[in-house]
Amino acid sequence: xxxxxxxLTKFGEIDIIMLDKVEQVLVFVEVRYRKDKLFGSASDTVxxxxxxxxxxxxxxxxxxxxxxxxxxCRFDVVGIESDLKYPKINWIKDAFEx
Numbered sequence: 001x002x003x004x005x006x007x008l009t010k011f012g013e014i015d016i017i018m019l020d021k022v023e024q025v026l027v028f029v030e031v032r033y034r035k036d037k038l039f040g041s042a043s044d045t046v047x048x049x050x051x052x053x054x055x056x057x058x059x060x061x062x063x064x065x066x067x068x069x070x071x072x073c074r075f076d077v078v079g080i081e082s083d084l085k086y087p088k089i090n091w092i093k094d095a096f097e098x
Contacts, residue, residue: 009060012053017061019071026071028058030095033080043079043090051075051096 003026004017016029032045054075062068077095081088 004061007057007061009057011056011060012050014054014057014061020074024071025074026062026068027074027076028054028061029076029078030054031078031080035081035083041079041081041090043077043092043095046077046095055096 001019001021002016003019005015007014007017014028015031016027018027018029019025020027030046030050032043034041034045058073058075062073074094075096077092079090079092081090
C-alpha cells in the first residue's frame with residue numbers, strides 16, 4: 001500500500017514509502033533510472049552516501065509518524081534500465097541496512 005511519494009527532508013528525498021501489509025514492514029524505496037549501462041546499472045548508482053541520506057530521511061519520517069513505531073523497516077532499490085517502452089526492472093528487496 002502506498003503511504004507517500006517524494007518525501008523531502010533537509011537530508012534528502014525518499015521516492016516512495018510503502019506498507020507491506022503481509023509482512024507488516026514499512027518499506028522505503030529508492031527508484032533509479034538509466035537509459036543504458038554505459039556508466040553502470042541503475043541500482044549501482046545508489047552509493048553509500050546516497051544510502052546514508054535515505055536512512056537519515058527515513059529516521060526523520062519515523063520521528064514525525066509515530067503510528068509506524070511498531071513496524072520493522074526495509075530499504076528497497078528499484079532499478080529501471082533501457083528505454084521506457086520496454087524497461088528492464090530490477091527490484092532489490094532489503095538492498096541496504098539502516
